[in-house]
Amino acid sequence: MTESRGEVAVTRSTDTGDPYPDPGLPPHEPRPTDIDEAAAKRAERQVATMFGVATLLGLGFVVSYFAVPRDASFLGFGASNFALGGTLGLALLLIGIGAVQWARKLMSDHEIVEERHSASSSDEDRAEAIAAVRLGAEESGIGRRKLIRNSLIGALAVLGLPVVVLLRDLGPLPGNGSAHTIWRRGTRIANDVTFKPLRPEDLELGQLVNAVPASLEDQPEGAERQSARAKSAVLLVRMEENDIRTVPNRREWGVSGILCYSKVCTHVGCPVNLYEQQTHHVLCPCHQSTFDLANGGRVVFGPAARSLPQLPIMVDSEGYLVAQSDFTEPVGPSYWERG
Template identity: 45%
Template sequence: MKRAVRTVYTLFYLSVAGSLWAVAAYMIFPIESGEIPAIRDNNLFIGLGIAFALLAIGVGAIHWSKAIMADKEYIEPRHATRGSDTTRAGAVAVFSEANEESGFGRRTVIRGGLFAALAASILPAITLFRGLAPENSPEDPHAGDPVYLLSHTMWKKGMRLATDPEGLPVKASEITLGSALHIIPEELAHLSHEEGYLDAKAKAIVLLVRMLPEQLHETPERASWSYDGIVAYSKVCTHVGCPVALYEQQTHHLLCPCHQSQFDISDEAKVIFGPAARPLPQLPIAVDDEGYLVAQSDFTEPVGPSFWERH
């Protein structure tokens, strides 16, 4: 019995160590550099820590029930939904007896280990979600403002559209009818090893689609935002920010694989199905003197999820 008790609380405290290791791994293997080996190590060691922590809780709880708790069979007859006062008092007595037999009330070391393991198991999640929050910077008064951050990307007037990840500029004459290309700013393609590259790319990436000009249903304000049937829309879904990249050529519908939101590219990427609350932001494009597609400006509205407060 003593050995079983030691095994159980040891497993619970090993679970605490696993949770703490996951938090430490998040700091030891940062992913801000954007390098694939760093991202791989980050995912590997955080995942191992969380898996070990949860596994230790599960094994400890099972061993507790099998090796420490009483092994008795009970037969409970059916009764009305609301039992009599005597029955209810009997239920309280059963719980008291179960507490006595399991040792939950007496075995403070096991109880403390279980509580510590359960409390520590949420630390990795808190740490990971905290990393998604915008950082405040005394040099940038807008650094903590998600609306401001999502309202500005790397796109600027005259910046060429380039394929992702090759970084090759795109000529309008080379875009075939019905094609869909993953596009990033040309300057961004040369910054793949710079700090903050992934954040910049996540906001700026777009999907370039070509269809017949007469198939586009454009409002007068956006009539100049496309070129000869070529349109560019943000790839960041307006629901929770998943990459929208499944294009159906015949219907001109764009599907988000996460929660099945659908957007009609021929009609200014309006939502036709799913939980997304607004159309995909459109990137105004034109053609430069050499025939390359360029941006007319940045997006005119924030990219990404719609749960941020919009102004």
């Protein structure tokens, strides 16, 4: 059927109403691997070789990570970066090329048409999708072509090793560093602003003072000093001795109603500092974990899972408040290795 509009003629399909008839699909031409089993085997070996070389390159990445010095150079580039980038990049490239070669030469070769459907799938559509996945697995030949399947599994498995190895570059392992601070027996307790060593008479009843080790003042400025200060910061509080519910093994940890606790919240490490004098509760402003300083620093509210670590204190020969020892447990947030 033809409509004339001036000099323009538009041809419409009498069946669908489209401006042009559906030309259809050209006749299907089989690939060499479809009709020649030797060609199919050769293609299979090519794909498996690519996956196998990718496996070796993945192992080469791990070897290069440990064997090539960080400061070595190659062709004007850093030898370590060159080796790591080259091995990992080529491994990914060969896996990609092998997958494309597999699809082009060995997987089923026929055209399909899928009509558009609504965004919400019916039960029938989902069942059809599962059937399509199973059909795809069957047509890919992954079950029949064990050489390709096994070499691909090996390449992908080894490719996970670089990911694991690269985790080492995230930084040094924490070890047991959080289990120790710079507090030592005899270390004086000083005001955290003036670094003035404190005596028992410097604290009034109900007062809370932020304090640090007096030895911190002698350390040079830098990251190590800041880390030491963050871990060793403490709260010094004075209360009525009758209000203190002493933990049995801590009877000698205080001085005349003065107790000392870590300032680092045991939830995620924020500094606790909001003190309620009447209840002897101290609050972490980050997530509202609340600790009872009159009862061993135990948690009375919030997400923290552990009591605030308590620092045992005493008075030295000159009348200054000093530590009896370091903390007897790790300070800071809970973690899986913490005992």
